[in-house]
Amino acid sequence: MNRRNFIKSTAFGTAALAGSSLLNAALLKKPHVGIQIYGYNILDEGIETCLDGLQERGAIDTLYLTTHTYYCAVNRPPQVLADHGIPIQDERKRRFPKIWVRTDERFYKETILRHQAKPQDFEYGDRDLFNEIQKPLRARGMNVFARWYEPTDINRVLVDGTPSIANWEKVLVVDMNGKRGTSPCWNNPDYREWLRASVLDMFSNYELDGIQFGAERVGPLSEQLFRHGFTPTCFCEHCISKNKEKGLDAEDARTGYRDLYNLMESLRQGQRPVDGVVTTVLRLFQKYPEILGWNYQWIQADNEIQKMIYQAVKSIKPTAQVARHIDHQRSSWDIFYRAAAPYSDMIGTCDWIKPILYHEIFGPRLHHWKLAEEHKTFASELTLEQSMELFYALFHYDKNVFPTLDKLDDGIPPKYVYIETKRAVDATSGTLPVASGIGIDIPWNGQPYPSKPESIYKATLLAFQAGAKGVVASREYDEMQFVNLKAFGDAVRENYKG
Ligand SMILES: [Zn+2]
Known part of the structure; x- marks a missing residue:
């Protein structure tokens, strides 16, 4: 019996079957190997077939199974979905529930919000997958985490x-x-309570080994400087009163953000301030420090929610693991988020840091979502090449290893996974285990952007070499070609062997 099978059949396997406190210790000894997956993927393929394939190809031991689809990849065209041996359906024509767990009204007494009223009216709405999957899952020594990204986008x-x-x-x-x-406003008490109630509800009524929770949005400052189309927020009564307690004046914040917004609009129209963009922005920061304070407090509100989720989970099931999802902009290019919410501040808010480290798709995302967007306003005085070189220097990426601008759309090398995993490990001196999100076959602009097996293999190995205690096959199972999922699994097996 090799080491892998030995551990699987003893400590880890027993813990998973018994749901005992051994799970925690076992997870930390054995690499944690997750995969992000939708309920309908499993039901389309058949529960047994799907789970067997995940284990055999990807060495997967934990499903990050989506509980709520208020925010997720939607309306993807069929060409970006992988061939998994069953007919590929056009998801744009399918109507799935927004919630895949049953809800218990008793948990929601202190909030005005209610989950989707009749999920049973939608495809697979009559199935209770989180219950149905328990037996086949446990028979294979596998675990299930609820995967929930907060609803960010009204559409x-x-x-x-x-x-x-x-x-x-x-x-x-x-x-x-x-x-x-x-x-939603992170300081709105009804929103917070709804999140909390939902977690209490799920962990009370389902056998869950953990949760992956997180947000995929930035602060008002980032929205102005490298994203566009946003009017600065949030100036609701809850934010104003909370920030007042921190000594921040709402009127100064409003005036500061109005000036910043107007500056960005003028830059977009081709105007150039006489003292240069950075000087003018720094002037606003000094004149209206509330710009920075408002942004900082906004990100702290997110941190408070993460902690609240953590405490809610632990109050029901202390052995359950909380993985904090760090989205791509936060893990890799939002310097304001990185400055306001270092990984060290996440201690006490989760058991795992799960940063998105999708190296291949990071190339076009960096090029078009960050550099090209910033070039329209804040970085308009720099060429894209200069902007990229500045980014590489500030984020400690060796420009001799990382691509030139004309090669950026071909992807970033696996070394990036090593650098960012190590940064996360070092930031908490290894006290918070890191599960690196490895990106596989993530589409670009509605078209396939195929991974290379050797690149996935190397990135996965590098995550472990940088100190990761786990890896999560991402972004979505249904986009992954089997050859690439196998490359991911091969790296896990190779690492575990050693
Ligand atoms: Zn607010």
């Missing part, structure tokens, strides 16, 4: 033009002009 919350979450419009952010925005 994905809508079903037939109406929010699928009751009273959703009442918890949305308020912009600097007093208008409702499109995402």
Whole structure:
């Protein structure tokens, strides 16, 4: 019996079957190997067939199984879905529930929000997958984490033009002009309580080994400097009063953000301030320190929510693991987030850091989502090459290893996974285990962007070499070609052997 099978059949296997406190210790000894997957993927392929394939190809031991699809990859064209030996269906024509777990009304007494009312009216809505999967999952010594990204984008919350979450419009952010925005406010008490209640509900009613929770949005400062189309938020009554307690004046924040917003608009129209962009922005930061303070407090509110989720999970099931999802912009290019929420501040908010480290797709994302966007305003005085070189220097990426601008769309080398995994490990002196998110076959602009097996293999090995205690095959199982999932699994097996 090799080492892998030995451990699987003893400590880890026993813990998984018994759901005992051994699970925690076992997870830390054995590499944690997750995969992000939708319920309908499993039901389309058949539970037994799908689980066997995940184990055999990807060495997967934990499903990161999506519980709520208020925010997820949606409306993908069939060409980006992988051939898994069954007919590929056009998901744009399918209607799935927004919630894949049953809810218990007793948990939601302190919030005005309610989950989708009739998920059973949608495809697979009559199935209770999180219960159905327990037996086949445990028979294979596998675990299941709830995977939930908070609902960030109103368009994905809508079903037939109406929010699928009751009273959703009442918890949305308020912009600097007093208008409702499109995402929920992290300081809204009803929103927070709904998140908390949902976690209590799930962990009380289902046998879950953990949760992956996280947000995929930036602060108001990043929205102005490298993303566009956002009016600064949040100026709701809850944010104003909370920030007042921190000594931040709402009127100065509004004025500062208005000036910053107007500056970005003028830059977009081709105007150039006489003292240069950076000087003018730094002037605003000094004149209205509330710009920075408002941004900082916003990101702290997210941190508070992560901690609240952690405590809610532990209150029901202390052995359950909480993996904190760090989305790609946060892990890799949002310097304001990185400055305001270092990994060391995440101690006490989770058991695992799970940063997105999708090396191949990072190339076009860096090029078009970060550098090209910033070039329209904040970095308009730099060429894209200069901007890229500055980015490489500031983020400690060797420009002799990382691609030149004309090669950026071909992807970033696996070395990036090593650098960013090591940064996360070092930031907490190894006290918070890291599960690196390895990107496999992630589409670009609605078209396939195929991974290379040797690149996936190397990236996965490098994550372990950098100190990762686990890896998570990402972004979505249904996009992964089997040859690439196998390359991921081969690296896990190779690492585990050694
Ligand atoms: Zn607010």
